[in-house]
Amino acid sequence: MLFIIPWSEYYIGRSECDFAQNPERAPEGVVRLATYLKNNGAEIRIADMQYLLRKNCGSIAAAVDALWGICLDFTPEVIGFSFLTARFEFASDIFFKIKARYAEAALTLPLLIGGGVHPTLLPSITLRHIPFDAVIIGEGERPLEHLLALDSWDKLGKIPGVFTANSTVAEHGEILEDLDKVPMPEWDLIAKEYYSQPSYLLSGKRLDRVMPISFSRSCAYRCNFCAHNCFLKARCHSAEYFLEMMDDVASQCNVDTFIIQDSSIGNFKKEWSKVCQELIRRGSPYKWWANLRANQADEEFLTLLRNAGCIKLFFGFESGSQRILDRMGKSITVEQCEQAADLCHKLDIDFYTSYIINYFGETDEDLELTEKLIRRTRPTTLAINRFSPIPGSKDYELHKEEIDAAVTTLHDWTNLGMLNLPLHFGNMPSDRYAQWERSFRELKRKINRHEGIDD
Template identity: 30%
Template sequence: MSKTDVILVSPPSRTKSPRPPLGLMYLSSYLEREGITADIVDIKGYPDKEIFDKIIESIKKANPIMVGITCLSPEVEEVISISKEIKKKIDCYVVVGGVHPTVSPQDFLGSTSPVDFVVIGEGELTLTELLKTVKNEQDLWNVPGIAWFNDDQIVRTKSRLPINNLDELPFPAFKKVPMNYYTFPNIYAVRGILLSAFFIFTSRGCPFRCKFCSNKSVFGRRVRHRSAKNVVDEIEYLVNNYRIDGFYIYDDTFTINKQHVLNICEELISRKLDLIWGCETRTDLISEEIIKKMKQAGCIQIDFGVESGSQRILDILKKDITVSQIKNAFNICQKFHIRRFANFMINTPGETEEDIQKTINLAKELNATLNIFNVTTPFPGTDLYKEIETKLSPKDYSKMASKISFKEFIEFIESRCKFSQHNINLDVLLTDLWKEFPNVQDLSFRLNKSYVKGIIKELLFVVDMKYLKVINKSKRKKEYLKWLMDIILKKEKQSGNKL
């Protein structure tokens, strides 16, 4: 049986994720351009208990020389588990990469570990060189950005410099993943808005120093931008080949470079693509000039990391923004009728009941279209991780995501990662906040005046003229209707079960 060079694997727990494995897609397209066959295993549509076996089955069929697995902190246990199974069934190298392997390579390497190599940082060049090196039995020390276990110790080569010219990277390998799944109308791309959309990176890197974020560990603090033409070429390709009606800019901070934003907006306008889109940015990087141009180019929503209504907490988190800047950004967006998605944090270091009340007061004043309240979690690679009293194990990491079990997640945070000074139970606090503020995770109806007003505000996008124009010309009208029917039937089934 002939061998595929590389199989790139999305972990089993991502089987229901609406977000595509863009990192793997970039790796695959780059490897293929370099003459290396590289497929992606990203399985959807099977029950959870079958996904693990389906992944192994797919890898066995490909018979690869190397298997690469991406990994976030809550996925460490499952990635190690599937790596063991791969080693049992297939004669190949196992490589892990992504955020957690980059910040904690020691969690994957050892005398009994099934993992052969860890890729540290950006992976396109590193994985390409690593594959060529092992195939040709050359010296591993000549490959920057890797770690492995050698002579009873973990060794690593010098760091890999970030890719400078992002335009040199090929587009992600769209044909290697189930694009029908990712582009089917949903409310998770531009969160809260029913839309057939896809995710786009226009830059890499983040210069800011937020204590709770580890993204800078992979892409670095120096920001590198794609050209406007390159970005919109990709968007236009997605329109022509996958019939998307919108997109979400996945950059950590889209508006960090004013001219970059204006150039992309001008390119979108000049090509008359008539799409709607959203992005994420900081409240101190907003101006009327930028928002006006973004609105003209189809921007319908901006996600902001507000975090707290307490200036003291913002300073502790090293957000380097002020409450007045937050208010100003929301006022500008409201002036230009841009939807506002507000991310808040609870369980922040030193948080008191007074700080919580300031956050609630600010949330009411901002009057965001949607709010979400996140529980501060000290992921490895963040400054917060250094502040917890006892270091965590791979078993602990798996509890750092509420998708496994919300109850277990809250119990873990309360017992091991409690940063706040107040004695309010986090579960009770979140429940109270969700009763007051609508959020995209739970848009159920509640007989609460402020909540009902919030739901109405959230659903006003259905009468937005820009949205209606996009849907009217969409080639996916039947899919939008199917999504709505599925939601109605699901609600009816839930009501029937309650009876």
């Protein structure tokens, strides 16, 4: 089986793109899925189109030539596309280009399937735009294991989680309950040297060789704007397994720094504390960055994290207005954000805070409170995101009709998937919103360049 990970819009046509300045995370989800299938006896390759596009200076034609080379050399029986909403348009582009190559060469097409976040959430819309033989709904390990063991594709429909053009019900596939049964990633399946080269991924101040690593899946919370727990089952590895995985990835990829991909390491606080205690006992051999919710930050936990090698924490503070935080269903208070920031300053832990603007009903007063919170908390790094109701979130479900009416082309899906839909949800005229956006971008520029921000 060949996995195809489509490219993202950002790198199309970009001839110069230094990795250190424009780093990105290696695609851990697909590598782990592919490793699982390989360990079960399947022959697996991954065509990482983002890497092929960047390596070919942004040329789509050259990246597709490289992909066709892989198809001819490997002759896959199944090609599986993995994508989130932001890459739906590019999955379609690659699908039709590769199908045309098979037709020109008069070769039999492999079974073409889709999987990952977008096909899971919107299987019918996916099939309307991309005529896959099937999409697979949910976590891929067990359904693909069954699929690759079939002696005829006619039996495809018997596998739970398989959704075809004739399906009426979107049923999720079987999952592996015990995450420790998912083998450690075999990073040789992709260009590990490329992703682990020194970059400013963690800090603008310092070059690090970084790899992503996940302790858990999904999220214990369900904020209205977020799709994080839209289908993965919440569970984590054992501390023993995870520590072994850190050592394994560090030696495979020659790194000593990790980005922990979990939604919040506070969701499995007890288990994560065990990981930290063991890291401290071993002399804290790794540096790492992780996400944490503001309501899960207390002095004892943050001290433990820092002593175990944590060099930066990412917090979604989202808004300085309690009214908007409540409307988002974020289940945190402005005071908790202030306390988390104060603790990071006290314990000398760098921290990244992210905010959402353009949320439903947002007024000038709400945005003034957001600006006040940013200035009061003085993060090391700041992100400002424009709100779009992403598929998989409660906000998408609640406003589906309005969103679906605004999303007609595949490129609209890219805008929605990149949280960049040109729709205004705040309670203010669009020119007023644009003024706020400019002023937040300026504040972000100053903070991220470590220039002073006056009160």
